[in-house]
Amino acid sequence: MDQLSAEARILAAIRAIPRGRVAGYGEVARRAGLPGRARLVARILAGNGDDALPWHRVLRSDGRIAFAENSRGWREQARRLRAEGVEVVRGRVRMVRPDADLDAALWGPSA
């Protein structure tokens, strides 16, 4: 596979995250068939310009917003998440850590 299709798959994986739900960079990468490429996902997002892309639903593995606290992106992401009903406390969302095998664990912040 080349990087172009890899990017396309990553973007598709992000677009597939339901409204009101979140996913980690690593999850997105894995779902795109690129395990271990969490940083690639971050890089793609950093260069993305598509506003229609639900980039705000992508968080770190621990549920924290990846941007520096109180930075512009940080605030914007928190705002967008709350706008769709996601509870954001101190820049972080309740994420499920356990074995990401079940769809529920893979897609939801709280079951």
Add this chain to the structure above:
DNA sequence: CCCGTGACTCTAC
């Protein structure tokens, strides 16, 4: 080719 940087992650303590 080595080195620094980053919207990352995992393991220890």
Add this chain to the structure above:
DNA sequence: CGTAGAGCCACGG
């Protein structure tokens, strides 16, 4: 639950 360190991947100087 929080910090510290090492590992990782892609990129640009």
